[in-house]
Amino acid sequence: MSASIPVNNERRQQVAAALRARVPDRCILSDPEDTRPYECDGLAAYRQLPMIVTLPDNEEQVLAILNVCRELNVPIVPRGAGTGLSGGALPMADGVVISTARLNRILRVEPYARLAVVQPGVRNLAISDAAGPYDLYYAPDPSSQIACTIGGNVAENSGGVHCLKYGLTVHNVMRVRVATIDGEIIELGGESLDAPGLDLLAVFIGSEGMLGIVTEVTVKLVPKPATARVIMASFDDVVTGGNAVASVIAAGIIPAGLEMMDRTSSRMVEPFVKAGYDTDAAAILLCEADGTKLEVDEEIARMTAVLEKAGASAIAVSETESERMRFWSGRKNAFPAAGRISPDYYCMDGTIPRKNLAQVLIGIEQMETTFGLRCANVFHAGDGNLHPLILFDANKPGEFERAEAFGAAILALCVEVGGTITGEHGVGMEKINSMCVQFTREELDAFFAVKRAFDPPMLLNPDKAIPTLNRCAEFGKMRVSGGVLPFADLPRF
Numbered sequence: 190m191s192a193s194i195p196v197n198n199e200r201r202q203q204v205a206a207a208l209r210a211r212v213p214d215r216c217i218l219s220d221p222e223d224t225r226p227y228e229c230d231g232l233a234a235y236r237q238l239p240m241i242v243t244l245p246d247n248e249e250q251v252l253a254i255l256n257v258c259r260e261l262n263v264p265i266v267p268r269g270a271g272t273g274l275s276g277g278a279l280p281m282a283d284g285v286v287i288s289t290a291r292l293n294r295i296l297r298v299e300p301y302a303r304l305a306v307v308q309p310g311v312r313n314l315a316i317s318d319a320a321g322p323y324d325l326y327y328a329p330d331p332s333s334q335i336a337c338t339i340g341g342n343v344a345e346n347s348g349g350v351h352c353l354k355y356g357l358t359v360h361n362v363m364r365v366r367v368a369t370i371d372g373e374i375i376e377l378g379g380e381s382l383d384a385p386g387l388d389l390l391a392v393f394i395g396s397e398g399m400l401g402i403v404t405e406v407t408v409k410l411v412p413k414p415a416t417a418r419v420i421m422a423s424f425d426d427v428v429t430g431g432n433a434v435a436s437v438i439a440a441g442i443i444p445a446g447l448e449m450m451d452r453t454s455s456r457m458v459e460p461f462v463k464a465g466y467d468t469d470a471a472a473i474l475l476c477e478a479d480g481t482k483l484e485v486d487e488e489i490a491r492m493t494a495v496l497e498k499a500g501a502s503a504i505a506v507s508e509t510e511s512e513r514m515r516f517w518s519g520r521k522n523a524f525p526a527a528g529r530i531s532p533d534y535y536c537m538d539g540t541i542p543r544k545n546l547a548q549v550l551i552g553i554e555q556m557e558t559t560f561g562l563r564c565a566n567v568f569h570a571g572d573g574n575l576h577p578l579i580l581f582d583a584n585k586p587g588e589f590e591r592a593e594a595f596g597a598a599i600l601a602l603c604v605e606v607g608g609t610i611t612g613e614h615g616v617g618m619e620k621i622n623s624m625c626v627q628f629t630r631e632e633l634d635a636f637f638a639v640k641r642a643f644d645p646p647m648l649l650n651p652d653k654a655i656p657t658l659n660r661c662a663e664f665g666k667m668r669v670s671g672g673v674l675p676f677a678d679l680p681r682f
């Protein structure tokens with residue numbers, strides 16, 4: 190687990206004084222008592238007390254903070270709600286956190302243009318709440334949507350249950366306003382369907398706080414479907430379940446959600462939410478259809494036929510809205526439910542081609558023996574986006590290190606079958622070494638060239654998401670442990 194690097198007090202006072210000269214005192218936290226809540230994100234195994242936390246009230250203050258940091262050469266870590274699972278918002282001992290907690294206003298909802306313009310600290314679910322009266326909603330729905338911010342979603346290119354049909358954040362964001370490290374504002378994208386020039390919006394989405402601070406986001410809104418129903422299908426083994434996922438898509442059906450839970454997951458969640466899951470099944474699939482009643486009934490019938498042919502041992506279909514919500518409640522609460530059966534868990538996030546689902550699930554099962562740890566699988570099966578939850582006890586010597594090694598082995602397997610080391614949680618601090626497994630030297634060079642173009646002094650969320658070549662050269666002999674960078678004497682870039 191993490192060993193926090195001590196903060197240099199003299200430097201803290203110097204930077205705090207410079208910030209206080211340009212932004213109101215209430216926007217700056219420098220006392221460790223006040224900055225402690227920011228020491229980690231959702232990946233709580235990695236912790237670091239920040240030097241200073243700033244809470245700007247408006248865009249001008251964001252620019253002022255960036256100017257001070259650039260002038261004094263201070264690294265900056267942007268932060269939304271801190272629900273990220275890869276350590277992306279992990280602070281730095283010599284850095285300033287820019288929190289968007291106070292940039293939380295919905296600026297406009299335009300029902301005719303089907304868009305909303307919001308500040309970066311607005312919660313994902315709050316956008317749908319604001320659009321609800323117009324029968325519209327914002328489709329990407331991370332399971333953390335009650336808390337996570339749209340700025341964090343943009344930085345991570347977040348996904349969710351409904352992204353199989355409606356697309357990820359990148360498909361649902363039209364425009365972002367960005368405060369650059371030079372203290373200027375740029376706008377990427379626009380409110381029309383396409384824009385001339387290079388598609389820098391797509392470059393920016395998923396850039397994990399390394400290219401600029403999002404200060405405003407325009408999102409697409411889509412009509413709420415008239416109705417929706419969900420199928421819960423049971424399978425006697427994970428291989429049949431995995432192959433059934435591929436069969437649904439191969440049949441030309443794009444469900445509104447296609448999620449899978451293995452037995453460990455359904456057993457951990459069922460006593461908690463009483464969703465009515467078949468806890469004897471080796472795996473269950475949740476397959477949702479949405480649209481008009483006619484469309485939904487027709488798609489449910491088609492999916493039922495495909496699932497039966499693929500070997501489902503039991504099938505239940507939601508008959509009412511409350512039953513549909515009950516079926517989903519278990520899936521949505523799976524991560525918190527892990528706390529019921531294990532003191533700690535480590536949530537991985539790899540993506541694989543759907544046809545390899547069964548192969549990778551068997552591989553993970555074998556790794557449980559190799560690493561001597563249990564793993565629960567609950568994931569966006571339709572996207573091939575795995576979320577293995579590795580269960581461990583941090584108080585038992587060596588278990589966290591084994592969990593990290595288990596996670597790295599899963600990601601290596603994902604790459605081996607043609608997948609990637611992240612689906613939606615980002616690379617952050619957690620998966621930085623696995624980037625060396627996935628990308629060549631030339632590809633990493635290209636990433637750094639983009640980073641340098643946006644952030645020449647390399648101050649925005651440094652040491653995350655893109656590994657240096659030195660780091661990759663050392664990889665194999667060392668891993669990031671507890672968030673502390675080994676070989677800190679090597680040049681950062």
Ligand SMILES: Cc1cc2nc3c(=O)[nH]c(=O)nc-3n(C[C@H](O)[C@H](O)[C@H](O)COP(=O)(O)OP(=O)(O)OC[C@H]3O[C@@H](n4cnc5c(N)ncnc54)[C@H](O)[C@@H]3O)c2cc1C
Pocket residue numbers: 230231266267268269270271272273274276277278289309330331332333336337338339340341342343344345346347348349350397398399401402403404524525613614650
């Ligand atoms: C229980 C649980 C379930 C989850 N389920 C999902 C899921 O289904 N799908 C999914 O995709 N993720 C999921 N996540 C992960 C997480 O919620 C998402 O990554 C989310 O987008 C993070 O948003 P945040 O506001 O908490 O950002 P933070 O964690 O605060 O930050 C995340 C990254 O964004 C950067 N950032 C934040 N705000 C800005 C900004 N204004 N400008 C520039 N950079 C910024 C940070 O530097 C950091 O790199 C889950 C997390 C939890 C705890």
